[in-house]
Amino acid sequence: MRYRDLIVWQKAMDLVVEIYRLSQTFPATEKFGLASQIQRAAVSIPSNIAEGHARKSSGAFINHLSIAAGSLAEVETQLMLAERLGYCAQDLSLTLLASSDEIGRMLTGLKSSLTKN
Template identity: 50%
Template sequence: MSLVTAVYRATQALPREEQFGLTAQMRRAAISVPSNIAEGAARRSRRDFADFLGIARGSLAELETQLEIARNLGFLAESVSLDATIARLFRLIAGLLSSLNSKNETDCAP
C-alpha cells in the first residue's frame, strides 16, 4: 500500500495536462498491484492466485516504465525514485509464485 501512497504523492508534481494521461496511468498501475494480490489471495486455488500475482507483476513493470518516462520527460526529479520499492515488490511476488508452485495444496483462502 505504501507504493500507492508514494505514487500518488509523486504524480502530484506532474503537469496538469497529464492528469488524464500519464498521471492516471501511473496511479492505475500502482493501485492494480496490491488489488490483484488481494484478489488472488481470496481465490480458492493456487492457480488463480498465481494468475493474479502475474497480473500484479505486469502492473508493477508497467509502473516502473511509466516512472522512467516521467523522469525522462522532466516531470519527476531524479530524487523521486521508487526503484528500491519496486525491486522489493518484484522479489516478494516472485517468492509468492515460487511458494505456490512448490505446494501441492489447492486451498489458499483462509
C-alpha cells in the same frame, strides 16, 4: 492468513501512496495522461494480490500475482518516463524503483512458494 497480512501487499500499498503523491505534482496537462496511467497501474498491484488471495485457489492466486507483476513493470516504465520528462527527480525515481524491485522479488518468491505446494 489474510491478504492484508502479506508484507508484499503492504509494501505495494505503500508504493501506491507514493505514486499518488508523485503524480499529483505532474503538470495539469497530464491529469488524464501519464498521471492517470501510473495511478491505475500502481493500484492494480495490491488489488491483484488481494483478489488472487481471496479466490482461495493456488492457480488463481499465481495468475493474479503474475498480473500484479505486469502492473509493477508498467509502473516502473511510467516512472522512468516521468523522470525523463522532468516530472520526477532522479533521487525519488531511484527510491521508488528500489521499492519496486523489492516488491518484484517478493512477488516472485510468493509465486515460487505457491508453485511448490
